[in-house]
Structure formats: C-alpha cells, structure tokens
Amino acid sequence: MRLIIVSNRLPVTVESNKGKLAFKQSAGGLVQGLSASIETIMSLTGSKDYIWVGWPGATIKKDEQESIKNELLNSLNAYPVFLTEEEMEKFYLGFCNSTIWPLFHNISTFATYEESDFLEYKNVNEKFKKTILEIAQEEDIIWIHDYHLMILPKLLREGLPKSKIGFFLHIPFPSFETIKLIPKSWREDILSGLLGANLVGFHTFAYQQNFLRSVRRLLGLEHSLGKIFYQERSIKTGVYPIGIDFDKYNLSCENENVSKEISELKKSTGERKIILSIDRLDYSKGIVNRLKAFELFLEKFPEWHEKVSLVAVVVPSRIGVYKYQETKNTIDQIIGKINGKFGNIKWTPIIYQFKNLPFEQLSAVYNLGDAILVTPLADGMNLVSKEYVAAQKDYNGVLILSECAGAFEEMRDTIIVNPNDIEEIARAMKTALEMDLLQKEKINARIQNYLKKYDIKWWTEKFMSELIEQEEKLSKPKFLSKEILKKIIETFKTSQRKLFVLDYDGTLTPLVNDPKSAKPSKKLIEVLSKLSSDSSNNILIISGRDRKTLDNWFGQLRINLSAEHGVYLKEKGKRWALTIKLNTNWKDDIFDVLNLYADKLPGSFVEKKEYSIVLHYRNCDEALASSIIPEVFDVLSDITSNTEILVTNISKGIEVKSMYINKGLPVLHFLREPFDFVFAAGDDTVDEEIFDVLPEGACSIKVGDSETMAKYYVKGTDDLLLILDEFASLKKTFFDRLFRR
Numbered sequence: 166m167r168l169i170i171v172s173n174r175l176p177v178t179v180e181s182n183k184g185k186l187a188f189k190q191s192a193g194g195l196v197q198g199l200s201a202s203i204e205t206i207m208s209l210t211g212s213k214d215y216i217w218v219g220w221p222g223a224t225i226k227k228d229e230q231e232s233i234k235n236e237l238l239n240s241l242n243a244y245p246v247f248l249t250e251e252e253m254e255k256f257y258l259g260f261c262n263s264t265i266w267p268l269f270h271n272i273s274t275f276a277t278y279e280e281s282d283f284l285e286y287k288n289v290n291e292k293f294k295k296t297i298l299e300i301a302q303e304e305d306i307i308w309i310h311d312y313h314l315m316i317l318p319k320l321l322r323e324g325l326p327k328s329k330i331g332f333f334l335h336i337p338f339p340s341f342e343t344i345k346l347i348p349k350s351w352r353e354d355i356l357s358g359l360l361g362a363n364l365v366g367f368h369t370f371a372y373q374q375n376f377l378r379s380v381r382r383l384l385g386l387e388h389s390l391g392k393i394f395y396q397e398r399s400i401k402t403g404v405y406p407i408g409i410d411f412d413k414y415n416l417s418c419e420n421e422n423v424s425k426e427i428s429e430l431k432k433s434t435g436e437r438k439i440i441l442s443i444d445r446l447d448y449s450k451g452i453v454n455r456l457k458a459f460e461l462f463l464e465k466f467p468e469w470h471e472k473v474s475l476v477a478v479v480v481p482s483r484i485g486v487y488k489y490q491e492t493k494n495t496i497d498q499i500i501g502k503i504n505g506k507f508g509n510i511k512w513t514p515i516i517y518q519f520k521n522l523p524f525e526q527l528s529a530v531y532n533l534g535d536a537i538l539v540t541p542l543a544d545g546m547n548l549v550s551k552e553y554v555a556a557q558k559d560y561n562g563v564l565i566l567s568e569c570a571g572a573f574e575e576m577r578d579t580i581i582v583n584p585n586d587i588e589e590i591a592r593a594m595k596t597a598l599e600m601d602l603l604q605k606e607k608i609n610a611r612i613q614n615y616l617k618k619y620d621i622k623w624w625t626e627k628f629m630s631e632l633i634e635q636e637e638k639l640s641k642p643k644f645l646s647k648e649i650l651k652k653i654i655e656t657f658k659t660s661q662r663k664l665f666v667l668d669y670d671g672t673l674t675p676l677v678n679d680p681k682s683a684k685p686s687k688k689l690i691e692v693l694s695k696l697s698s699d700s701s702n703n704i705l706i707i708s709g710r711d712r713k714t715l716d717n718w719f720g721q722l723r724i725n726l727s728a729e730h731g732v733y734l735k736e737k738g739k740r741w742a743l744t745i746k747l748n749t750n751w752k753d754d755i756f757d758v759l760n761l762y763a764d765k766l767p768g769s770f771v772e773k774k775e776y777s778i779v780l781h782y783r784n785c786d787e788a789l790a791s792s793i794i795p796e797v798f799d800v801l802s803d804i805t806s807n808t809e810i811l812v813t814n815i816s817k818g819i820e821v822k823s824m825y826i827n828k829g830l831p832v833l834h835f836l837r838e839p840f841d842f843v844f845a846a847g848d849d850t851v852d853e854e855i856f857d858v859l860p861e862g863a864c865s866i867k868v869g870d871s872e873t874m875a876k877y878y879v880k881g882t883d884d885l886l887l888i889l890d891e892f893a894s895l896k897k898t899f900f901d902r903l904f905r906r
C-alpha cells in the first residue's frame with residue numbers, strides 16, 4: 166500500500182540554470198505543513214512508500230519530460246503532472262485564482278467567469294487523473310489538496326472505485342449564496358466532484374456547514390452528522406484545523422544561524438519596537454488596510470514616531486493575475502507615501518521586503534517582532550499567526566489577529582480586530598506595544614499550549630485516521646431468499662408468542678399519488694384477518710395515518726393499531742390512547758410556512774395532522790420540486806433549531822413533527838411482554854425507528870433495497886404480502902399443537 170499526496174504544486178520546483186535543470190524546495194503553507202508530517206502519515210497508514218503528485222513549477226519541454234519524471238520519482242518521490250503554459254494560464258491564473266480564489270474568500274466583485282477557464286480547469290483535473298492512474302493501485306491511499314483539484318475526487322473515483330480518497334480544502338468554503346454565483350453546471354461539477362472523496366475536510370465548522378448547506382440547497386442531498394449519502398456511498402465531512410511544527414518555531418531562537426540573524430537585525434533596528442506584517446502577496450491578506458491603519462496609528466499617536474517600525478514582508482505570488490499586480494502597485498504606493506510623510510534620515514517607518522525570506526531570516530524576524538499584524542479579509546486558516554506565537558519563547562510578542570481568519574477560531578484570546586476597521590487596527594497596535602509582560606505571558610502561554618497539542622502531527626493523524634476508518638459502504642440489507650425465508654418459517658412454527666410490526670403505506674400497500682386512495686386491498690384484509698385469527702399472532706400496524714383512517718380501514722380486525730407515527734395506540738379490544746404527551750403550539754407557524762411553499766409548487770399540498778404536518782409533493786413537476794424542496798428543508802431546519810421539532814424527508818414529502826414522536830414507542834410497549842418470534846416490516850426512513858428497537862433475534866424486512874438497519878429486503882409490497890400470507894396459511898400440524906401444549 167502506498168500513500169499518494171496530490172496537490173497543484175510539487176514540494177520541489179524544477180528550475181533551469183544555465184541550461185542545467187535543478188530542483189528547489191517550493192514555498193507555501195501547504196508544502197510546509199505536509200512535508201513535516203509525511204513520516205507520521207506513512208506509519209499511521211502502514212504505507213511502505215509515498216509519492217507526491219503535482220505540477221513541477223515550470224513548463225518542461227516534451228523531450229525533457231521523461232528524464233525529469235524519472236529523476237523526480239527516483240530521488241524525490243515526486244511524480245510530475247506536466248502542464249503547458251496555456252493550460253496554466255487558464256487553469257491556474259484563470260479559473261483557480263481569478264474565479265475560485267476571490268469567490269471563496271468572499272471578494273466576489275473580483276471574480277471573473279470565463280467559460281474557457283472552467284473548461285481548462287476540468288481538463289487539468291482530467292490530466293491529474295490520468296497521471297495518477299499511471300501509478301496508483303486500488304489499495305493506495307490518496308490525499309488530494311486544495312481548490313485547484315475539486316473535480317479530481319470524482320474523476321478518480323471512476324477509475325479507482327474502491328480506493329480511499331481524502332480531500333482537504335485549505336481555503337474557506339463560502340456561503341451557499343456565494344456558491345450560487347457560480348454558473349449552474351460548473352458549481353454542480355465542483356460539488357459533485359468533491360463528493361467523489363470518502364472524506365472531505367475543512368479548517369473550521371463554519372466552512373463545513375457552508376459546504377453541507379450548498380450540497381443540500383444545490384444538489385438536494387441531506388446529511389446526517391456531517392455524512393452525506395450520495396450514489397450509494399457515504400461521504401464524511403469533518404473539521405481539521407491545520408497546525409504547525411511547533412518545536413521548529415519555538416526552538417528557533419536556539420538555532421545558531423537564527424541567533425546570528427537576530428543580532429544582525431538588532432544592529433539596524435536598535436531600541437526601536439518592531440511590528441511585523443508577513444504574507445504572500447494577496448488582496449485577501451488585507452495588507453492595504455493594514456498599511457492604512459499604520460498610517461493612522463502614526464497620525465494619532467505621534468509619541469510613537471521614531472520609536473517603532475513596521476517590517477513588511479510581502480512574498481511574491483500570482484504576479485500574472487491582474488488583481489495581484491494591482492495590489493502590489495497599491496502596496497508600493499502607500500508604503501512610499503507613508504515613508505515620505507513620516508520618515509526622516511534616522512527613521513524609516515516601513516521597512517519593506519518584496520521577497521521570500523529564507524527560514525533563518527523569517528524566524529529571526531518572528532523572534533524580533535514586538536507585535537504582528539495578521540489582518541486578512543478572509544483566510545482559510547493562516548499559518549503565519551501560529552508560527553509567530555510559537556516563536557515567542559519569552560512570551561514577549563503580541564499577535565493582532567483578524568476575526569476573518571480561520572485561526573481566529575483557535576486564538577480568540579489575543580487582540581482581535583476587524584480587518585476593515587482601520588481605526589480599530591490602529592488602536593490595536595498601540596495596545597499591543599504597551600501591553601505588560603504579565604498579560605502577554607498569559608495569552609501566549611495559553612495559545613502555545615494549544616498549538617503544541619494541535620500541531621501538524623495532530624492534523625495529519627486526525628485526518629488520516631478518519632479517512633482510513635471511513636466506511637463508505639452503506640449497510641445494505643440482504644435479499645430475502647427462499648432459503649432464508651424457510652428458516653424464518655421454521656422459527657415461526659416453533660414459536661408460541663409472535664409479534665408482527667407492520668408499517669402501512671409503501672409496506673402493506675403500494676405508494677400512490679393520492680394518499681386517500683391507498684385503501685387496503687381485499688387480499689390484504691383477508692391475509693391480516695387470517696393471520697390474526699390465531700391468537701398467538703399479535704399484529705401491530707404503525708402508520709403515519711390518523712386514527713379515523715386506521716379505524717375505517719382496519720377497525721373490523723382483531724389487531725393493534727398505532728396512528729400518527731406512534732403517537733396513538735389502540736390495543737385490540739381497547740380504546741385509543743396517547744403513548745406520549747406532546748406540545749403542539751408550533752403547528753400554526755409551520756403550517757403557514759409550508760403553505761407558502763405549497764402555493765409555489767403546483768400539485769403539492771399540506772396535510773395537517775394532530776401532531777405533525779406534512780408537505781406532500783409526489784404529484785409535482787420534478788424539476789420544480791427539486792429546486793424548491795431543498796430550500797423548504799433548509800428553511801424549516803433553521804427555524805426549528807433549538808426546539809423539539811424535527812424536520813425529516815419522507816418518501817416524496819417533508820414531515821415536521823415533535824422529536825419525541827417515534828414509531829419505536831408502541832413497539833417498546835409491546836415488547837414489555839415476552840415474544841419468541843418478532844417480525845417487522847417497513848419501507849421508509851421513519852421505519853428505521855421500528856428496526857432500531859427490535860430485539861436481537863427479530864426478523865426485520867425492508868421493502869426496497871436502500872440503506873437500512875433491517876436485516877433483509879424484499880422488492881415490493883406484493884412480495885411482503887405473499888410472505889405474510891405464507892405465515893397466515895400455515896396449518897398447524899398435530900405435532901406442533903402437541904408440542905405447544
């Protein structure tokens with residue numbers, strides 16, 4: 166078994182130097198994070214080997230590709246996906262960074278929507294698939310990273326149906342409203358693409374919820390505890406906030422080269438306080454606002470002139486995208502303006518570096534900074550903020566953090582600012598510079614403990630173990646074969662007290678368009694009456710129907726009835742009684758909401774029962790229903806949260822009822838008495854409540870073969886009726902009777 170890591174960029178970049186090709190480590194949060202934990206992942210998954218698949222950072226000529234491939238594979242465990250410049254242009258600069266990046270960072274006004282960019286995105290995802298299939302085997306574990314490859318899980322699933330495929334999104338997942346801005350077929354490709362994975366991971370609960378909501382609203386798929394059921398598979402979603410290699414940063418001041426860098430830097434900064442600003446060049450990082458805030462800080466607090474400098478490191482990135490060039494120009498201009506306005510021969514307010522610093526220098530800067538401004542407008546996580554706090558061995562630095570970074574969720578006890586509130590950021594700088602050591606110690610010690618526990622190892626182990634454990638197979642029932650039925654009948658014959666628990670619609674009678682017309686057939690009444698004529702057979706029909714309907718249809722039989730999904734129970738020979746006391750003061754409000762939707766959906770209607778309300782849409786136009794129903798479900802789930810009301814999808818309907826209503830209640834009432842044969846049948850998701858309370862040896866049957874807790878399934882209501890008829894027609898032999906006595 167092998168571990169295959171897939172990301173847009175390989176951890177190494179191929180560079181051509183005077184005609185000779187060389188390999189250089191790539192920069193970036195993802196590469197940093199993953200490289201540190203390869204060993205951990207391998208030992209956890211039991212993988213003997215690993216391969217990293219991705220673009221090698223440069224366009225490689227056709228005649229060089231084979232040799233580069235071999236060298237990368239043999240010496241660096243890397244397997245390249247070769248892309249042409251045109252492909253990179255439309256895929257990387259186009260769809261990835263001019264459509265997805267701004268949208269997913271909630272800066273939708275920067276997004277462009279070019280059909281040809283999206284087609285290239287699909288094409289490149291296909292290329293990744295092809296390349297991976299050259300090396301992957303079914304038992305390999307595949308971990309795909311980030312927004313460049315969101316269609317890849319689905320594409321790979323087609324080629325490797327049984328492989329474990331994990332996907333992690335490093336950037337935010339935006340709200341459903343933002344996803345809706347993406348043209349329909351593109352967003353469907355993206356959402357269903359991600360669902361090709363077994364596990365889809367996010368940094369925060371908010372991103373996970375946004376994803377689940379988009380899947381509900383745009384694909385009409387529900388989830389249960391974050392698991393989505395799609396195309397006969399179960400896909401888990403989870404939250405795994407990425408951590409850092411804590412010791413690497415915490416112990417960096419003990420590193421000789423870092424100490425040297427620190428002394429060098431101290432020579433030039435002297436007694437001056439240092440505020441840091443370190444990011445990739447990106448408009449989402451909020452660099453421009455931060456600079457404006459520094460300007461305001463100098464205006465408002467002149468006592469700090471000459472006593473503080475802002476060290477601004479901007480790492481070049483995506484220069485080919487217009488918005489990035491524009492951001493770079495704005496940054497250059499503002500820095501020039503501030504330095505001109507406030508600076509003098511002795512003091513440069515902003516020390517600006519547009520480059521990627523080597524690790525030693527970066528660590529030295531982290532060590533030296535009295536405060537750092539991490540103020541993105543949106544950021545999946547933000548590792549710089551974590552690395553900076555980890556590097557404060559003496560607890561001396563202060564993190565000023567945007568509430569719009571994923572890292573905010575974990576470090577709220579530091580100074581928090583809104584990235585658009587220039588005034589607040591300016592004040593935060595003063596607070597940070599004047600904070601006493603005790604206060605700094607308290608904050609940094611708490612955060613450092615946290616970062617130590619939830620480090621990069623924790624992240625990879627958590628994601629990987631959940632990927633390995635994730636069982637995508639649904640628990641499918643077995644087909645009820647003749648042989649199995651024979652055995653069940655044998656048990657039936659030798660049993661003395663027997664209980665039959667039966668759902669009605671879809672189980673004893675086929676589902677029909679008009680629920681009122683689903684009267685029991687003559688044959689059904691005949692079978693039930695025959696079965697109940699033997700007093701050792703106890704029949705309990707549990708239906709969603711009301712009492713009156715059940716009385717009309719079955720009142721003449723000697724059987725037990727339960728109406729409204731278990732709310733009422735009428736034992737044979739007795740009167741109707743409530744199984745539970747319920748509150749109904751929510752019904753009018755929900756009824757109004759459902760009616761509003763029913764009026765927009767021709768053919769649908771609202772059924773108001775005593776303890777529940779159902780919106781039926783069996784007779785509606787399918788396309789219209791598939792656009793409206795997910796919204797109804799979403800809205801109802803939202804307005805009923807924190808109440809005892811439960812919203813559930815039933816067959817072609819949405820049911821709203823108290824969560825205390827449960828079809829298992831009347832079953833449990835009967836099971837207080839001993840039975841040596843228990844038989845139950847149902848077809849709908851609510852019937853799982855019956856299967857859930859059955860004793861170990863019970864025979865449970867689902868009508869239809871979808872996922873269920875039932876042991877067996879039959880294809881249709883006719884088959885079930887035949888089985889019941891079989892039970893009803895069994896003539897007791899002389900020996901049976903003798904045995905019973």
Ligand code: GDG
Nearest residue numbers: 193194197335407521522523524527544545546547548549
């Ligand atoms: C994406 C998401 C998410 C920075 N400057 C230098 C340098 N760096 C290193 C830092 C850090 C990494 O780059 C930047 O990581 P971030 O998390 O801050 O940002 P993105 O690159 O945008 O990363 C982000 C991340 O993925 C992980 O999931 O947190 O939200 O956007 O490790 O140390 N490294 C060196 N010199 C520099 O000048 N050597």
